[in-house]
Amino acid sequence: MAEPNLSIPLTASRIDQIFPTLTPAQIRRIADHGRTRSVRSGEVLVEQGDKDIPIFVVVSGELETVRPFGAHETPITTVPPGQFTGEVNTLSGRRALNRIRARQPSEVIEVSRGNVLALLQTDGELSQILMRAFILRRAELLVQGLGDVTLVGSNHSAATLRIKEFLAHNGHPYGYVDLDRDPDVQTLLDQFHISVSDIPVVICRGDTVLHNPTNQEIADCLGFNQAVDQEHVRDLVIVGAGPAGLAAAVYGASEGLDVLILESYSPGGQAGSSSRIENYLGFPSGISGNNLASRAYLQAQKFGAQMLLAKGTRLACDRKPYVVELGDGARIPALAIVIATGAQYRRLAIENLSRFEGAGVYYGATFVESQLCKDEDVIVVGGGNSAGQAAVFLAENAKQVYLVIRSGSLPETMSRYLIRRIEETPNITLLPRTEVVALAGGDHLERVTWRNNQTGKTEDREIAHLFVMTGAVPNTAWLDGCLVLDADGFIKTGPDLSADELSTAKWPIARRPYLLETSVPGIFAAGDVRSGNIKRVASAVGEGSIAISFVHQILRE
Numbered sequence: 001m002a003e004p005n006l007s008i009p010l011t012a013s014r015i016d017q018i019f020p021t022l023t024p025a026q027i028r029r030i031a032d033h034g035r036t037r038s039v040r041s042g043e044v045l046v047e048q049g050d051k052d053i054p055i056f057v058v059v060s061g062e063l064e065t066v067r068p069f070g071a072h073e074t075p076i077t078t079v080p081p082g083q084f085t086g087e088v089n090t091l092s093g094r095r096a097l098n099r100i101r102a103r104q105p106s107e108v109i110e111v112s113r114g115n116v117l118a119l120l121q122t123d124g125e126l127s128q129i130l131m132r133a134f135i136l137r138r139a140e141l142l143v144q145g146l147g148d149v150t151l152v153g154s155n156h157s158a159a160t161l162r163i164k165e166f167l168a169h170n171g172h173p174y175g176y177v178d179l180d181r182d183p184d185v186q187t188l189l190d191q192f193h194i195s196v197s198d199i200p201v202v203i204c205r206g207d208t209v210l211h212n213p214t215n216q217e218i219a220d221c222l223g224f225n226q227a228v229d230q231e232h233v234r235d236l237v238i239v240g241a242g243p244a245g246l247a248a249a250v251y252g253a254s255e256g257l258d259v260l261i262l263e264s265y266s267p268g269g270q271a272g273s274s275s276r277i278e279n280y281l282g283f284p285s286g287i288s289g290n291n292l293a294s295r296a297y298l299q300a301q302k303f304g305a306q307m308l309l310a311k312g313t314r315l316a317c318d319r320k321p322y323v324v325e326l327g328d329g330a331r332i333p334a335l336a337i338v339i340a341t342g343a344q345y346r347r348l349a350i351e352n353l354s355r356f357e358g359a360g361v362y363y364g365a366t367f368v369e370s371q372l373c374k375d376e377d378v379i380v381v382g383g384g385n386s387a388g389q390a391a392v393f394l395a396e397n398a399k400q401v402y403l404v405i406r407s408g409s410l411p412e413t414m415s416r417y418l419i420r421r422i423e424e425t426p427n428i429t430l431l432p433r434t435e436v437v438a439l440a441g442g443d444h445l446e447r448v449t450w451r452n453n454q455t456g457k458t459e460d461r462e463i464a465h466l467f468v469m470t471g472a473v474p475n476t477a478w479l480d481g482c483l484v485l486d487a488d489g490f491i492k493t494g495p496d497l498s499a500d501e502l503s504t505a506k507w508p509i510a511r512r513p514y515l516l517e518t519s520v521p522g523i524f525a526a527g528d529v530r531s532g533n534i535k536r537v538a539s540a541v542g543e544g545s546i547a548i549s550f551v552h553q554i555l556r557e
């Protein structure tokens with residue numbers, strides 16, 4: 001019933017890492033951070049939906065983790081002496097995904113979330129054991145679809161795909177019930193009084209039913225933001241959790257800054273939509289953008305950074321503390337800000353494009369999309385690395401991939417290794433000097449027309465999947481005129497700001513802006529959103545981390 005989001009098979013060696021048994025010496029060190037208590041058989045230690053969940057180390061007896069759904073429970077695991085509970089929500093402070101109960105009279109060491117975070121930062125050995133277990137447990141919950149949310153939908157519905165992507169990109173485990181394929185679906189529909197026309201439906205914690213909810217409604221129902229204090233003035237607010245923002249968060253939080261990240265969709269940014277990044281240092285066999293992002297996000301959380309899933313809609317930069325305003329009217333104050341809002345895809349100038357977005361037209365090529373076009377023909381539009389990567393990745397599953405580019409050959413913007421891959425992949429056909437000019441279909445894309453701009457000839461094909469990867473525009477519209485931008489809307493920083501521009505912007509202090517500092521002191525820009533940035537994961541990560549050294553200087557000034 002559940003669709004795999006991560007394919008991590010549960011092997012014997014992994015079982016040891018997912019459920020490690022601590023040594024007596026390790027248990028003693030943990031006990032210094034917690035309190036030992038006795039629990040009765042059947043006592044619930046953590047209820048699904050609880051906030052700020054502690055972990056429990058079992059000294060004697062046994063605990064069990066179960067997934068409640070209405071009156072039913074799915075057993076997940078048992079926790080014998082020497083083992084401990086907890087998974088990544090312990091780090092984030094988000095609500096418990098499942099229920100933890102004593103199977104027999106037991107003695108446990110309870111360690112509060114705050115103390116777990118302290119332990120992770122001070123005890124290298126335990127940090128490695130706990131972090132690895134938390135990450136692998138979450139991966140298993142994702143694979144098995146064992147979380148606090150069930151999605152009832154259809155693979156033919158754009159809204160279902162949107163919800164799946166939102167949950168998957170946020171690393172949130174969910175059960176999926178497919179209206180068209182699942183034999184038990186009617187029982188579920190009857191139980192929750194859902195009619196087929198309500199689809200997609202999200203059932204939160206087995207009780208709250210949301211009909212075709214927005215991403216924000218899902219986040220609210222699951223309590224994504226509830227652990228975050230939005231009032232106090234942070235040392236650093238980072239807007240955008242792509243590679244640049246996450247790098248800034250990891251370095252900032254690990255160096256003792258009070259860091260809050262604001263992210264409108266999910267950690268990872270554009271990189272999160274990449275099926276495999278092969279040119280990022282240290283990953284010789286490549287890493288999926290989602291995997292890289294979730295690791296970085298966990299790393300940031302381990303050092304104490306928090307994330308608010310919310311969109312920055314306005315920057316108030318006329319006095320300190322600066323304020324980032326959010327869509328719901330909240331105002332987040334900060335002494336320093338790193339803007340890392342990146343860029344987003346250009347859309348094709350086709351009249352009915354939006355009708356098929358998510359229903360045949362996609363802007364990312366990840367596992368979720370690749371499963372939708374198994375053994376079918378697909379079109380990828382674009383000549384950059386992202387288009388090349390998508391073409392090679394999709395070719396593994398698709399029947400035929402048509403790579404549509406406007407120029408005469410694969411341009412210099414594509415890395416040589418990708419051009420070679422494309423040439424060597426028999427089921428990729430390059431269509432140079434070509435443009436997609438029309439789309440047609442019912443609820444889903446069914447036909448695509450392309451035109452060869454050299455010959456003027458058009459071709460109509462029955463193709464139901466179009467991947468648009470045609471470059472990006474900066475996410476700077478929300479800055480409300482605070483910062484000096486270049487002609488294309490990217491943020492100018494450091495030496496790129498001329499004396500005239502600084503004077504017009506009323507730069508208020510004697511020194512010139514630091515590298516990566518914008519035309520307002522203490523506000524920095526990093527990554528793709530910055531004018532002159534090299535649009536790569538590595539440069540975004542580099543800039544995000546460099547910005548932190550200047551944030552320290554600002555906070556001292």
Ligand SMILES: Cc1cc2nc3c(=O)[nH]c(=O)nc-3n(C[C@H](O)[C@H](O)[C@H](O)COP(=O)(O)OP(=O)(O)OC[C@H]3O[C@@H](n4cnc5c(N)ncnc54)[C@H](O)[C@@H]3O)c2cc1C
Nearest residue numbers: 240242243244264269270271312342343386527528536537
């Ligand atoms: C499909 C694809 C494949 C790629 N492959 C590679 C590759 O193999 N190697 C490589 O080096 N580079 C690759 N790139 C480029 C790389 O991903 C980008 O250069 C990098 O992600 C830029 O990072 P960033 O943090 O600056 O911005 P982004 O990744 O764009 O992240 C910006 C984040 O800010 C958020 N945001 C935007 N506006 C707001 C707002 N107002 N409030 C709150 N949050 C906001 C967005 O939701 C997003 O999460 C690829 C890009 C794509 C699209």
